[in-house]
Amino acid sequence: MPSKRNVSYHAYNAASPMNNRKLAEFDCLLPVWRRGLVFAMGGWTRVLTSGGELPRWMDTKSFPGWLSQRQWDSVTRQAKGALDSWMELRETEFRRVVNGSSLSPDMKRELYDINRRHEWWKPEDDEAHRMARRIIKHLRKQVPFPRMGRCRTMSMDRKIARVEDAMNAVHYRWWVTVSTLDRGRPIRIPIIADPRLEENLAVNNETLANHLQATHTPEEGWTFHVMTTSPKATPRRTGEIIGVDWGVQSLFATSDGRLLGLGLYAWLSERDVELETLTKELNRSHIPCRESKRYRRLNKRIRDHVTNETNRLLNRLGEQDIKEIVVEELDFRHGGLTRRMNRIVSRAGRNAVKRKLQDLQDNKGVTVTKVNPAYTSQECPNCGCTDPRNRKTRDLFRCICCGYTLHADINASRNIRARRSRRDGWRFIGRKQILATLRNEHGERCSRPDHHRDGRHVAKSATTPRNAKTSPEVKAPNGIKNH
Numbered sequence: 001m002p003s004k005r006n007v008s009y010h011a012y013n014a015a016s017p018m019n020n021r022k023l024a025e026f027d028c029l030l031p032v033w034r035r036g037l038v039f040a041m042g043g044w045t046r047v048l049t050s051g052g053e054l055p056r057w058m059d060t061k062s063f064p065g066w067l068s069q070r071q072w073d074s075v076t077r078q079a080k081g082a083l084d085s086w087m088e089l090r091e092t093e094f095r096r097v098v099n100g101s102s103l104s105p106d107m108k109r110e111l112y113d114i115n116r117r118h119e120w121w122k123p124e125d126d127e128a129h130r131m132a133r134r135i136i137k138h139l140r141k142q143v144p145f146p147r148m149g150r151c152r153t154m155s156m157d158r159k160i161a162r163v164e165d166a167m168n169a170v171h172y173r174w175w176v177t178v179s180t181l182d183r184g185r186p187i188r189i190p191i192i193a194d195p196r197l198e199e200n201l202a203v204n205n206e207t208l209a210n211h212l213q214a215t216h217t218p219e220e221g222w223t224f225h226v227m228t229t230s231p232k233a234t235p236r237r238t239g240e241i242i243g244v245d246w247g248v249q250s251l252f253a254t255s256d257g258r259l260l261g262l263g264l265y266a267w268l269s270e271r272d273v274e275l276e277t278l279t280k281e282l283n284r285s286h287i288p289c290r291e292s293k294r295y296r297r298l299n300k301r302i303r304d305h306v307t308n309e310t311n312r313l314l315n316r317l318g319e320q321d322i323k324e325i326v327v328e329e330l331d332f333r334h335g336g337l338t339r340r341m342n343r344i345v346s347r348a349g350r351n352a353v354k355r356k357l358q359d360l361q362d363n364k365g366v367t368v369t370k371v372n373p374a375y376t377s378q379e380c381p382n383c384g385c386t387d388p389r390n391r392k393t394r395d396l397f398r399c400i401c402c403g404y405t406l407h408a409d410i411n412a413s414r415n416i417r418a419r420r421s422r423r424d425g426w427r428f429i430g431r432k433q434i435l436a437t438l439r440n441e442h443g444e445r446c447s448r449p450d451h452h453r454d455g456r457h458v459a460k461s462a463t464t465p466r467n468a469k470t471s472p473e474v475k476a477p478n479g480i481k482n483h
Helices: 020-049 069-099 105-116 127-142 195-203 264-284 293-318 339-364 408-419 431-446
Strands: 007-015 153-156 161-165 174-178 187-193 207-217 221-231 240-246 252-254 322-328 367-371 396-398 405-407
Touching (some): 007 195, 007 339, 020 187, 020 207, 020 221, 069 105, 069 127, 069 153, 105 127, 161 207, 187 195, 187 221, 195 221, 240 408, 252 408, 264 293, 264 339, 293 322, 293 339, 322 408, 339 367, 396 408, 405 408
Parallel strands (some): 240 322
Antiparallel strands (some): 007 187, 153 207, 161 174, 174 187, 207 221, 240 252
8 A cells, every 4th residue: 555654554454244256256356466466566676677767656558458457556556565665675784784894985875875766776887886786686685576476465445445434234334345357347345344443533533545455364264454544643752762672581671671571481482382292293194284274273373462462562662651662673583482483473573563663653653763783682781891791691681891780681671772872773784893893982991090990890881871770689670570
């Protein structure tokens, strides 16, 4: 769905009790829609890799007759949205590669300019463009263009899916008129929308976007999302600034000393045992995991639980007097879980956090700042010493230089908060450069004679608040632990 500046989009779950004939119409449309997505993505990528500038719209008049003209418009917009997302992520990766390189400052500036305009494949023969083509070739090998052939979602705009409020209907208030492969004979399907849809349309200044997303999964069949729009919230000007770290024994640790979601790891460990047992049973029976309903149900249960816990805890932060949340670029992996479980949790957690943080920013006015988390778990917020030996155990941080002691996850969250003062949150420089800078700064502070007393270094970093006392006891300040 094309995004507009200063407009926030909301999606509401919906189900449809449509009859078998209408279900068959949707089932027939999906494979043709996928075929169209592959065709449209090929058109967009050919323009991009030939060095041309991507137009806002694609002329579909000469496209094959699998779909109607209006359906092709929706298909090309959906493919363009997927490609835009791919380019946005590659732009970030491109800049990170350039920042971590040993290229000259002039060459870096030229590459930044090429990257900003997405001219990676522009057919110029100068050194900067040749280097840009080499970098993007490497990045494309790591993450290819979106593969639309397996897409399960059809994103339909108002031209082919008109959402109507049937005020006088007896059983269902909301109906959608959808164009199918049978041209000139659209179908009308009833939908049962989330109760919050009607509430927010009446109270929260939301407007029906007349846009429908239809998704098909083996577990649930067809599910739908009805879209609404509202003006974006004004950024908060007052409140606290907190850092948030993805914890080890808790879901989140905050820089003000809270451990949120302490019960999640125990719950995941139990499900991990179930998942491992079920996987072994399926392997002995030579049944692929994807074909097992039990496996799919368990997988969905884990994803839903992680998503719900993430939303619940971040909603709690959004309701507090907080104006800015500083976060790391999370990967949501845990050393105590199996690879299969880590993959499930990583995908579910990353998507849930991304959506909820965007929601807090758009609808609550909370500013979200991302930083590079490199070495935040090893850096001492008291003296700046960065050493792997500072992390004594999974839960304990104790500085080998000044003896500062704190819960390891809370220590990392405070370093994440402090890193917002660095240029771009150090998001675009490499780990080696970060480590060298931290150790150089610590060495300069250690060399000052007034910062040594009784042989122990007690210097304080200028970028981190110093309101916590050193204690041999591992606990959250003020004893705040939130389940």
